[in-house]
Amino acid sequence: MAVIVQKFGGTSLGNIESIKKVAKRVIKTKKAGHEVVVVLSAMAGETDKLISLAHEICENPDPRELDVLISTGEQVTVALFAILLNSLGYSAKSFLAHQVRIYTDNFHGRARIHDIDTQKIIKELRNGTIVVVAGFQGSNDQGDITTLGRGGSDTTAVAIAAALNANICEIYTDVEGVYTTDPDICPKARKLKRISYDEMLEMASLGAKVLQIRSVEFAKKYHVPIHVRSSFVEENGTMVIPEDKDMERVVVSGIAYDKDQARITITKVPDRPGIASKIFAPITGAGIVVDMILQNTSAYGFTDMTFTVPRNEFKKAMELVSVTAKEVGAEEVLGDEGIAKVSIVGVGMRSHAGIASKMFTTLADENINIMMISTSEIKISCVIDEKYTELAVRALHDAFGLDKPR
């Protein structure tokens, strides 16, 4: 007998028919003799519907109250699901975050779980009850409802699995697992049998479609094995697990890309101490995340600075930077929304040389100009012209032999 956490996303819960299919999965696991905790998202589209209701009232709804509103989506699905299981003769109980004490900090809309009191869940599991927990929501120290951000139900599931020391956390979604790259742009993309937490984190731009990044951080911290799999087929998906020796033999595990990028360059910045902080303070102060930063070697006391920001923050960042640029006496500010970031990811890189140059050569062979480069221990990213994204991904996928099973 194992303790198994099963999380189902909104696309698996679009209507009563889909919910019935999900119930079959859960019942099968229960019948196999396991203790089952089910974590559910809102029905597909519900959260967006609730948010637009709030926006009918005002542009910036009070964050505490917005969380009260949008957390109803999950409350509806867990109740319907428990009604269904009970009607089929299985003992099931729904629980909201405050009922199973999923405690978070106070950041409404993007709260982080800091504690779960599993007493109630364990008691119900021991009674043979299927425990159905509302994903996405938490409770702060005031007893207020918080929410964990888009995809937060993944984190609910992994956090509960961690707290229960569950044997596995299964994340059921509308794709069959984690792929070597996006199958939509690279038909040769292959489903990975397994991937390490760190690789999954670096694959963020792809992974975000499959798993909330924070859930992977949580899983890594507490060593929770995650099984990403499809709600619609029986086949195994991808295991997201701690790194092992075997994984290092594979040099590159996947190719990620991110079109949600824009580039800003400030030319002829007077090169004096503190200038970088002066430029970035207003941007980060506005909550804009700066990803890559590149500063050319200083010549004649001036330097060019280039950095990337999320594309939807581009306009705001340009405004802020233009002000600062004037203040510090830089020449001009150039912006480019037509860029993309392409990355190769793999824990094997650590012990293999020549990976970067192979990447650069591959791109050069396709006549793709590299605008910026950044590297980490297990990732190399290049910023390129957006229109070459698909070409670059396919070329790299071939070059590193990702189409071949191992």
Added chain:
Amino acid sequence: MAVIVQKFGGTSLGNIESIKKVAKRVIKTKKAGHEVVVVLSAMAGETDKLISLAHEICENPDPRELDVLISTGEQVTVALFAILLNSLGYSAKSFLAHQVRIYTDNFHGRARIHDIDTQKIIKELRNGTIVVVAGFQGSNDQGDITTLGRGGSDTTAVAIAAALNANICEIYTDVEGVYTTDPDICPKARKLKRISYDEMLEMASLGAKVLQIRSVEFAKKYHVPIHVRSSFVEENGTMVIPEDKDMERVVVSGIAYDKDQARITITKVPDRPGIASKIFAPITGAGIVVDMILQNTSAYGFTDMTFTVPRNEFKKAMELVSVTAKEVGAEEVLGDEGIAKVSIVGVGMRSHAGIASKMFTTLADENINIMMISTSEIKISCVIDEKYTELAVRALHDAFGLDKPR
């Protein structure tokens, strides 16, 4: 400065526009310097929509889970309302039942409030915050969500008013107050300025459209003055208040009627001890409420028994009674769904003679046959042929001079 509880029903909260109108009312009260607690129902139609969602799954949804489901309706309105007030510059916070500790018993779908811990509400009121509480819902000793039955938000409002020792509980609805009778069938019906708790309780069949009966019992027990008024006009409505000497001068305050009735007669029942309990045990055991019971004088060791049940339980009651009738050796079981109960109500009846005979004469003058009669201290009810309901109500309304203001 007063503490004022204001409750708004679903018809006042049909869409964002209506919600904005409700907000104006609340803000006006707040601006007048009062401490305001707002209790809200779900948006019109929402609760029914949620219930039919559950019925898509099964006929008899698990009651605990059904309460989790249907309580989301009020959660949505309180969040939207607090978002609106905050966007208009007024500090407001929404609270669910468990957050302001509205404790109930464990009867899902028809729970009774037994305690409210007002600490949190009082703290927020003292801070100048408008407290917005979800009606209809409660929390049992397990921390499970319960609901208080149709119209339960009235009871939430009155219970909070009682717990806070509020100056008044205003119930805003889609009618302008409590009328001497149903204006739809008697155009001369007049809005009452005031009515006693007991009269309001006896006017149940009319009152249920305006106030949940249980809220009146609550108000009576804790001496909470209720002001029933319209969300749509400024005018005063009807005060539901403790009885006073003045009220006794009015003999009849209102005429109620109830078409939701059916009559069952069992003929030639052997008249022996315990026979009544034998007949009624299966019916009440099935949760069917028997209203009036009439047993004729026994002749030759046999008696006829007649009683009324709610019309939607008629079939079930007939089946149960037919079985028992055979067992006890009665002659036959007759049913009649075409009946109505017409009642005159007034605390003044206690000290006035001749009221009953005036009622019977009035009906006789209209050639309306009285099938059954029952009386209480402040009410006389007659069962008549359903088709005469409107005629009877109008005749009685005239006979007791209810069209004349006092």
